[in-house]
Structures are given as structure tokens and as C-alpha cells.
Amino acid sequence: MSGQQLKDLFEAGLAAAAPDTVDVDAAIAAGRRRRRVRVGGTLLASAAVVVVAVLLGTGLFPSRGPDTTGPADGTSLQIPTSQWKDGDAGMTALAQGVLVLRTDGCLVLASDSPEMVVVWPAGFTAVARDGGAEVLGADGSVVARSGEQISLGGGESNVGVSGPCLGGPTPIFTVNDAPPYDRNVATATPATWTPVRSVDDLNGTWLPTVLDGVDVAGAVDLRGAQLVLVVRGSGLSARDGLCNYVEEGVQVEDGGRVVLASQSMTAVGCDRQRPGWPAAGVAAYDARSAHVRAAGGDQPRQLRLLAEDGKLLGEYVEVAPSTWNDSAAGALCLDALAKAPGLVDVTHARPTTVEAVRERTVGPSDTSPAAKPWADLDGAATAAWCTSRAGSTWSVTAVTADAPPVMFMSAGTPLGDPGTDGPPIP
Amino acid sequence: MSAGESDFRGWAAESRADLRRTAYLLCGDWYLADDLVQETLARMFSVWDRVTRGGPPDAYARKVLVNLALDHRRRPSRREAPTEVLPERISAAESSYVEGDGPAVIAALQDVPSGQRAVLVLRYWEDRSIEETARLLGTSEGNVKSQASRGLATLRSALAQRGITAELEVEAT
Numbered sequence: 054m055s056g057q058q059l060k061d062l063f064e065a066g067l068a069a070a071a072p073d074t075v076d077v078d079a080a081i082a083a084g085r086r087r088r089r090v091r092v093g094g095t096l097l098a099s100a101a102v103v104v105v106a107v108l109l110g111t112g113l114f115p116s117r118g119p120d121t122t123g124p125a126d127g128t129s130l131q132i133p134t135s136q137w138k139d140g141d142a143g144m145t146a147l148a149q150g151v152l153v154l155r156t157d158g159c160l161v162l163a164s165d166s167p168e169m170v171v172v173w174p175a176g177f178t179a180v181a182r183d184g185g186a187e188v189l190g191a192d193g194s195v196v197a198r199s200g201e202q203i204s205l206g207g208g209e210s211n212v213g214v215s216g217p218c219l220g221g222p223t224p225i226f227t228v229n230d231a232p233p234y235d236r237n238v239a240t241a242t243p244a245t246w247t248p249v250r251s252v253d254d255l256n257g258t259w260l261p262t263v264l265d266g267v268d269v270a271g272a273v274d275l276r277g278a279q280l281v282l283v284v285r286g287s288g289l290s291a292r293d294g295l296c297n298y299v300e301e302g303v304q305v306e307d308g309g310r311v312v313l314a315s316q317s318m319t320a321v322g323c324d325r326q327r328p329g330w331p332a333a334g335v336a337a338y339d340a341r342s343a344h345v346r347a348a349g350g351d352q353p354r355q356l357r358l359l360a361e362d363g364k365l366l367g368e369y370v371e372v373a374p375s376t377w378n379d380s381a382a383g384a385l386c387l388d389a390l391a392k393a394p395g396l397v398d399v400t401h402a403r404p405t406t407v408e409a410v411r412e413r414t415v416g417p418s419d420t421s422p423a424a425k426p427w428a429d430l431d432g433a434a435t436a437a438w439c440t441s442r443a444g445s446t447w448s449v450t451a452v453t454a455d456a457p458p459v460m461f462m463s464a465g466t467p468l469g470d471p472g473t474d475g476p477p478i479p
Numbered sequence: 480m481s482a483g484e485s486d487f488r489g490w491a492a493e494s495r496a497d498l499r500r501t502a503y504l505l506c507g508d509w510y511l512a513d514d515l516v517q518e519t520l521a522r523m524f525s526v527w528d529r530v531t532r533g534g535p536p537d538a539y540a541r542k543v544l545v546n547l548a549l550d551h552r553r554r555p556s557r558r559e560a561p562t563e564v565l566p567e568r569i570s571a572a573e574s575s576y577v578e579g580d581g582p583a584v585i586a587a588l589q590d591v592p593s594g595q596r597a598v599l600v601l602r603y604w605e606d607r608s609i610e611e612t613a614r615l616l617g618t619s620e621g622n623v624k625s626q627a628s629r630g631l632a633t634l635r636s637a638l639a640q641r642g643i644t645a646e647l648e649v650e651a652t
Contacts (some may be wrong), residue, residue: 059603062638066584067500071509075499075516081484083517084524306606 066475102440130179130186132160133172133216135227137207138191143229144208154199155246157365159218162205162226169226170203170218171205196232203237206230221266221365246357249343251305255284259356259369266365282369386439390453401440401470408432410451413475427456438471449476486528490536491520498544504549504600507589508536519544522584541605545597583618598623 089197137143150162160179161168173179176191185199195202207229211219214227249255260281262270269280282289289303346355354371383402390397407430436453447468452458462468462477468476498519502512522537522543530536588596594616601612602623613620638644 056603056606060606062584063504063588063600063604065581066588067503068581070499070503071513073495073499074510074513075495075520077488077495077520080491080517080520081487081524082520084527213619 062319073139080296084197102340126146126179126180126182130154130158130160132177132179132188132227133219134175134177134214135210135216135229136213137171137227137229138175139360143206144227145206145229146208147204147206148226149204150202152186152197152201152203154198155365157218157359159223160186160188160199161218161223162203169209169224170221171212172211172216172219172227173223174228174231190232194232197234197236201236204235217381246344246346249305249345251286252284252303254345255289255303255305255343255356256286257354257356257371258283260372261367261369263365265367279307310334356444364366381435382437382439385437385454386433386441386450389437389454389458390439390441390450399439399441400442400467401438403438403471403473403475404437405436405451405473405475406432407436407453407456409475410436410453413451413461427453428457430455438473438475440468440471442467451475483527483531484524487524489643491523494537494540495520498540501541501600501605502548503592503595504585504588504604505545507585515544515547518547522642538611538615541601541607545601545615549593550599555600583643584638584642587634587641587643590637591630591633595626595633598626599634600631 103410146270148162150168152171153163153168155161160171162171173188174191177196179186179342180189180237181187182198185201187195189199190196205226205228207227209224211225212227214225215335219225247254260270261280261282262268284303287304336348344357344359346352346357348354348371355368356371357365358367382404383399385408386399386402390399406425411427434453435456436451439450439452439458441448441450445465446463447466448463449461449468449471451461499512502515502519503509506512506515506523519540523530523540530539533539567602588599591599597616597634598612601607602609602616607615609620609623613623613639616623618626
């Protein structure tokens with residue numbers, strides 16, 4: 054065969070090309086960041102560390118100490134207001150939720166729907182109180198407090214509104230309703246965001262819900278995989294079909310600085326476009342602090358990454374990677390497949406041995422995926438057959454503690470119990 | 480937009496398709512290939528002025544791309560990913576495997592060790608000379624020859640296992 058024939062062979066392999074998803078704009082943006090890092094990054098280079106960094110800390114969150122979760126009581130807080138006042142004609146939609154003082158200083162109404170920045174009537178003010186906020190009516194009386202369940206009348210109009218927290222990705226709700234409001238302190242959810250102080254605060258499996266102001270909950274790549282951020286021990290990885298190779302050490306320094314092992318990772322999203330994804334899905338390079346909110350009611354634990362100016366860059370919810378854990382085989386599957394790309398849900402697990410897996414592996418020993426390093430293991434060593442689902446793909450995989458998993462089959466439809474002997478050979 | 484950025488965009492538009500194909504042959508996964516190309520473009524842009532002062536940027540881009548592909552395969556977490564080559568299938572209707580020689584060729588190519596594969600791709604897909612291939616890979620011409628020879632032998636065997644007979648007696652040395 055000539056060189057041309059070999060080239061033709063390669064050409065055959067290239068025949069069914071996938072759609073081109075290369076994003077030149079994003080590449081240029083990333084290239085610019087590299088330039089900046091190079092120019093200003095002598096310290097970065099020598100330390101080979103800090104990427105997501107810096108401090109908790111603008112006015113609302115000084116950098117250290119237990120009493121630094123908010124400004125002193127009575128400190129004036131800026132809130133957005135409209136020109137509406139009692140007696141004016143107004144909108145009559147009803148909004149209900151918990152009034153939350155976000156770490157960026159914005160008062161929002163949080164509910165099952167996307168949270169909304171509350172725009173208060175003319176003359177309303179707010180002050181810091183007990184680490185939260187008190188909203189004062191035009192007459193100076195307290196009309197609402199953060200942490201309360203509250204009902205407000207009004208609508209989503211931005212006519213005549215002014216003040217902070219406007220113009221961002223969070224929708225607004227303009228109150229056209231005079232106090233007293235229907236408030237229920239007894240059912241209020243604390244809903245407090247607390248600064249990340251250690252890696253333990255970050256441990257978990259996280260799915261992004263908002264990145265750069267774009268709702269990405271449920272956004273998947275072309276293979277149906279969601280981006281999953283996993284923090285275990287002292288490692289952080291972003292896993293999906295595109296950036297599953299990102300795996301870095303992570304630590305949280307005194308003062309809340311989150312430090313990653315290199316500048317190449319992205320803690321917020323892949324540095325590229327996907328359907329439903331921000332055009333330039335990179336916010337990690339600008340992230341400066343992390344905050345978590347404890348689970349409450351039906352709400353899972355949440356994680357937020359913020360820029361130095363308090364801008365919300367990314368928001369995540371914690372998910373359990375799998376609920377199948379009632380045997381040693383299940384635990385082995387969970388542990389092994391936790392390292393696989395994407396969010397993996399183990400649905401079936403069966404115990405087996407390394408030797409049994411090797412016997413089921415077809416193909417010459419020098420090319421079989423299981424040949425190395427499974428071939429070097431003790432045949433009696435414990436292994437497991439695992440049926441799992443990642444996105445819309447089901448797989449049956451053999452796992453063991455000391456070798457990479459070996460996928461035996463994959464399908465777009467559910468695969469069931471692999472059985473004690475493993476998957477059937479067609 | 481600066482003149483440099485404009486030049487870069489023009490070059491990227493012309494080169495991306497070739498870069499994607501080369502990346503795919505190197506890694507066997509279109510999505511990863513796009514990632515590699517994206518990263519290559521980012522790195523190229525970050526040094527664009529310097530690179531273009533030294534002449535056409537294509538060779539440097541290939542060097543970046545190949546290094547990224549090789550580096551990716553060396554990353555520890557890369558070894559944690561399930562294999563992309565499925566040794567068994569359940570049925571044609573359910574399996575994710577695509578019928579046809581194309582995927583088999585790519586799968587066979589992935590059986591070739593990454594260093595040898597890079598030589599094969601640069602030499603026989605990109606038609607680069609032994610000298611140029613050696614320069615891009617930062618190795619000796621003798622090593623390129625031996626890697627090509629071994630790579631062809633491995634590829635021949637891997638193709639045969641997939642029912643594709645190929646002599647592959649190209650001028651490896």
C-alpha cells in the first residue's frame with residue numbers, strides 16, 4: 054500500500070465528521086486571558102497555583118473572623134426603588150417567597166421560580182440587622198426582614214426603577230403594594246449564604262444552574278452529558294464529554310481564598326460553547342470567592358462563585374451522584390465510576406472477580422482494553438459488573454479497585470441487571 | 480479589531496478544518512478533537528504576533544496540537560475514562576457503534592501507541608517530511624523512521640483484527 058492509499062484510509066476514517074463546534078471567539082478570549090496571565094503572572098507561574106482566588110471580601114464580607122458575615126447593625130444598605138407610592142395605580146401580580154440578602158448585597162425573593170430582585174416603593178430604605186437586612190417603609194417602620202416568607206403585590210416592570218442590583222441576569226419584581234405585607238416569620242428559611250472556609254465546605258457533586266447569567270440547568274452536550282463539578286478530598290474535577298480531563302488539586306486558604314492547582318482548569322464551565330451554554334462559558338478565571346447555602350426544605354445545598362466585585366458568576370446545586378449503595382459491589386461501582394465523565398448513576402451492581410472479567414474480554418491481549426493493567430492483577434481480586442446511566446447513555450462496565458473501568462457495552466436505551474456472569478455476548 | 484486579530488481570524492478560518500481532521504486522527508473523538516483545536520487556537524492567539532514574525536504559523540500550530548494531544552493522553556485522569564472502543568456489542572440497533580470501515584479505521588488507529596500515531600498522522604496524512612516531522616515532534620529523524628515502521632506494523636495488525644486487510648508497506652524508512 055502506498056502513502057496515498059494510507060491517506061485514503063485515513064480519509065475513510067474522517068468521512069463521518071461531527072459538526073464543528075470550535076468557537077474562535079472563545080479561543081480568542083482564552084488567548085487574551087493567557088496573554089494577561091503571562092504578562093502579569095510571574096507570581097502565578099512561580100507558584101504554579103492560584104487561579105480561583107482572592108478574598109471574601111467587599112463591604113458585606115470582610116475577610117476573616119466569625120463576626121464578619123455582614124456590616125454592622127444599622128448600616129444603610131442600598132436597595133432599588135421605583136417611583137410607585139401608596140395610592141398610585143399599580144400592577145396586581147402576587148409574588149411569594151423568602152426574602153434573601155444575597156452575598157452581593159441584593160435583596161431577592163427566592164421561591165421555586167427563579168429568584169427576583171425586589172424593587173421597593175419610593176422612599177423605602179434598608180439597614181443591616183443581625184447579619185441580614187431590614188426593609189423600612191417610607192415612614193421608617195420595619196416592613197420586611199430577610200429570611201421571612203413574604204407576599205408582595207406588583208409586577209415585572211422596570212419603568213422608573215433605579216438603584217443597585219438592576220440590569221443583571223436576575224429578573225426584577227417591582228412592588229406596587231403598600232405595607233403591611235403578609236409576612237410569616239415562623240416558616241421562614243434561614244437561606245443564609247456562608248463563605249467557603251475549607252475544602253470540606255466544597256465537597257460534593259455539583260451541577261451548574263446559572264453561568265454568566267445564563268440558565269444552564271439541564272444543558273447537555275451533544276452526547277447528553279451535563280457538566281459536573283466534583284470535589285472530593287483535596288481534588289476538584291469538571292467532568293463531561295468535553296472537559297473530563299480537568300482534574301486539579303484544590304484547597305481553601307485562610308480567609309476563604311479558593312486555590313486550584315493550575316490555571317488550566319475551569320471551575321464554572323467548559324471553555325467553549327454548547328447548546329444552551331454561555332457564549333463564552335468561562336467565568337472561573339474571574340472568580341474570587343465561593344459561598345454555600347445549606348440545604349433546606351426541598352432545596353438542595355447550593356454553591357456560588359463570585360467575582361471580586363460581587364457579581365454572580367456561577368451557581369450550582371448539589372446532587373447525589375447515585376443512590377445505589379446497598380452492597381460492596383455497588384460501592385465499588387460508585388467509587389470507580391465517580392471518576393468517569395459526567396454524572397453517573399449506578400442502577401445495578403453485581404460482584405465478580407478480575408479473572409471472570411478477563412474471561413469475558415474478547416480480542417487479542419495486546420489490543421484489548423482490559424489487557425493492561427487488568428492482566429497484571431490477581432485473578433481472584435474483587436471486581437464488579439455495573440450498569441450505569443450517564444445522560445441518555447446506558448453502559449455496562451467492569452470495575453475493580455486497581456485498574457481503570459472497562460466498558461462492555463453502551464446503548465441509548467436502558468440496560469438492566471448485568472447478572473452475576475456479566476453481560477451477554479451477542 | 481486589531482490587525483493581528485483580523486489576521487488570526489483569517490488564518491483560523493482557513494486552518495480549522497485541517498486542524499480538526501488532524502486532531503481527530505490523533506485522538507479518535509470529534510468532541511475531544513474540537514477541544515484540542517480550540518485550545519490550540521487559544522494558544523496560537525496568545526502568541527500570534529511572535530509566531531507570525533517568524534514565518535507562517537501552520538507548523539507551530541501543528542506542534543501545539545500534537546503536543547496537546549500527547550499531553551492529554553498522558554494526563555492521569557485520561558486513564559480513568561472508560562474505553563471508547565467497545566469490545567462487545569449488544570445489537571446493531573442498540574449499540575452506539577457505527578457500522579462501516581471509517582470507525583474501524585479510527586479505532587485501529589487508536590490502538591497504535593500515541594507517539595507512533597502522531598508520526599503516522601504527520602507523515603502520511605499531512606504529508607510532512609521525515610525532517611519536518613522530527614522537528615515538530617522534537618525528536619530525531621531516526622526515531623521518526625523507527626516509530627513510523629512500528630506504527631505501521633501495529634496499524635496493520637489492528638486493521639486486520641477489524642477485517643481490513645492492508646499491506647501498509649509505505650516508505651517507512
